[in-house]
Amino acid sequence: MKIRLDNVVKTFETFRAVHGVSLEIESGELVALLGPSGSGKTTILRMVAGLEYADAGHIYFGDEDATDIPVRDRGVGFVFQHYALFPHMTVAENIAFGMKVSKVRRDKTAIDARVTELLRLVQLEGLAERFPGQISGGQRQRVALARALAVDPKVLLLDEPFGALDANVRRDLRRWLREIHQELGITTLFVTHDQEEALDLADRVVILDKGQIVQQGTPEEVCRNPASAFVMNFLGDTNRFTAAVSDGVARLGEARIPAPGFDDGPVEIFLRPSDLGWSSSGAGIPATVARVIDRPAGRRILALTTTGEAVELDVAPETQVSAREQGIITIERARVYATG
Amino acid sequence: MNVPTRNRPPRVGDAPAFRRALIGIVLTFVAIVIIAPLAVIGYQAFSQGFAVYAAAISHPDTLHAIGLTVVTALIAVPINTAFGVAAAWAITKFDFWGRRFLLVVIEIPFSISPIVAGVAYLFVYGLQGLFGPALEQADVKILFALPGIVLASMFVTAPFVARELIPLMQAQGRDLEEAATSLGASGWRTFFSVTLPNIRWALLYGVVLCNARVMGEFGAVSVVSGNIRGQTNTLPLHIELLYHDYQTAGAFAAASILALLAVVTLIAKVLLERQGAGRARRRPALAAPVAAPKTASAEISS
Numbered sequence: 001m002k003i004r005l006d007n008v009v010k011t012f013e014t015f016r017a018v019h020g021v022s023l024e025i026e027s028g029e030l031v032a033l034l035g036p037s038g039s040g041k042t043t044i045l046r047m048v049a050g051l052e053y054a055d056a057g058h059i060y061f062g063d064e065d066a067t068d069i070p071v072r073d074r075g076v077g078f079v080f081q082h083y084a085l086f087p088h089m090t091v092a093e094n095i096a097f098g099m100k101v102s103k104v105r106r107d108k109t110a111i112d113a114r115v116t117e118l119l120r121l122v123q124l125e126g127l128a129e130r131f132p133g134q135i136s137g138g139q140r141q142r143v144a145l146a147r148a149l150a151v152d153p154k155v156l157l158l159d160e161p162f163g164a165l166d167a168n169v170r171r172d173l174r175r176w177l178r179e180i181h182q183e184l185g186i187t188t189l190f191v192t193h194d195q196e197e198a199l200d201l202a203d204r205v206v207i208l209d210k211g212q213i214v215q216q217g218t219p220e221e222v223c224r225n226p227a228s229a230f231v232m233n234f235l236g237d238t239n240r241f242t243a244a245v246s247d248g249v250a251r252l253g254e255a256r257i258p259a260p261g262f263d264d265g266p267v268e269i270f271l272r273p274s275d276l277g278w279s280s281s282g283a284g285i286p287a288t289v290a291r292v293i294d295r296p297a298g299r300r301i302l303a304l305t306t307t308g309e310a311v312e313l314d315v316a317p318e319t320q321v322s323a324r325e326q327g328i329i330t331i332e333r334a335r336v337y338a339t340g
Numbered sequence: 341m342n343v344p345t346r347n348r349p350p351r352v353g354d355a356p357a358f359r360r361a362l363i364g365i366v367l368t369f370v371a372i373v374i375i376a377p378l379a380v381i382g383y384q385a386f387s388q389g390f391a392v393y394a395a396a397i398s399h400p401d402t403l404h405a406i407g408l409t410v411v412t413a414l415i416a417v418p419i420n421t422a423f424g425v426a427a428a429w430a431i432t433k434f435d436f437w438g439r440r441f442l443l444v445v446i447e448i449p450f451s452i453s454p455i456v457a458g459v460a461y462l463f464v465y466g467l468q469g470l471f472g473p474a475l476e477q478a479d480v481k482i483l484f485a486l487p488g489i490v491l492a493s494m495f496v497t498a499p500f501v502a503r504e505l506i507p508l509m510q511a512q513g514r515d516l517e518e519a520a521t522s523l524g525a526s527g528w529r530t531f532f533s534v535t536l537p538n539i540r541w542a543l544l545y546g547v548v549l550c551n552a553r554v555m556g557e558f559g560a561v562s563v564v565s566g567n568i569r570g571q572t573n574t575l576p577l578h579i580e581l582l583y584h585d586y587q588t589a590g591a592f593a594a595a596s597i598l599a600l601l602a603v604v605t606l607i608a609k610v611l612l613e614r615q616g617a618g619r620a621r622r623r624p625a626l627a628a629p630v631a632a633p634k635t636a637s638a639e640i641s642s
Contacts, residue, residue, distance in 0.1 A: 051518055071522050078522040084515035088537040098523035101533070151523055 424501025458563025
């Protein structure tokens, strides 16, 4: 089902959490709401679910105005950050709960059959009689998903779905959620503050800051073409420089960075560690190596420019470099933003 | 395991002399302050033989006092339980203006002397009080009758259930209720299927404490009941009356009943606490393969 938010506003006491957000989610799409804490992403998710009411604006499910439909009747599957499994019910009872309380009457054999089917979907066949306290975090997460799916929701909403899990489990579950989404084709909206998670999982990423959408697009679009310094900064490690533009070219040390369309004057230049190289000569920024950090995929150099700025850059694992070495930071790619 | 224990240095605060002295002081204190009076009740109640004890218990006034106490508890405890659950629910699950104020107001009966409550009721419902004349005209008796006794008892025990539930429900948060509602459950269904099972031990504990206090309440009830023997005397009031009449054996016999009720309450409390410790519902099917002790703590934290 297609979801549309039209200029939605939410204010808590005096704090305006969501600032007129408009957003369209196509039927069957998997969309991530990505932003730092306090950016309003969870509030938006809760408004789509009906757990919070919008102060202004409308939320449409398909053509229907769902703004004032209570959560009970809205037909959404919500997976809570800490799963919110009922601790006094078994895994099977948790999954069956929505079907038992539904206004649509189902007989017991139908419910049991659906529970078995869902347990198979989330690969927890053997754990039906366990209690939530007796299974691992990743398993709880999958039970929560099965429980939300049991009521055949129009939309699946997940609040920081992998936030409470350790890194390996998180990666597996991510891949698995992607598969489930492909299998069921259900419109899915999830909230995360982890850019890697959003880029890894979503068809489209919506980046929020201070209650407003600052950019939305496919992972490729937002990665290759961040709309603002905030997005650039939020999506990954960056080095930030200020430089002056003259005649459409910014100068950073000996390097010349094209800045077409910028008026003469100060600009901000953002450089990702992987956009930089280390060389003994050439046009770039002269610097001294302060420290080298070795990582499985390569080496990260922490360098200090002659003007005293700290720079991080990634080089290939075989690069021979050590502390106190002097050299040149070469620039392969750079992004220029107006000073703001 | 023949590790020499003699020469090991004591742990902090565990020097033998200190240890013995502390345990000794505590045991002596318990014996003098708690055990001795209870023992005296038992001894005095039977001091003139079982026949006198039985006669004292089966005296119509005593039986009436027991009956009145039980009836009072049967009315006051359910009402206060319902109030406590409603108050705890409202305070922990809703945001509304005056929430913190309500939290403080609920505690007032804890900090106020019960006799103040009794006197206050006198001023509200008494003949010279606010509603006294109107009630008199309508021929409704509140003071010096069962309604007054129940009201005074309810005032004193109003916080018991709410105080047990609020910290627990606060810790549990609103996620479970929100999850149930998002799955399509109605408010009542959510309460009975999700909230209640998770607070039941705390609720029962609150009810037990509330009941003990209702049955034992003296101060507030003594002001509003008028101490009419065989009519408005609850068990605690009856005991005092007998004692002032120099009917020592009778007083102690009645007291033994109250003490017995207290002990039963205490045992119920201990049993409930033990139940509450193993919070997960146990099923024979899962006793074997799963490590049971882990579940209780994991469940609370999750």
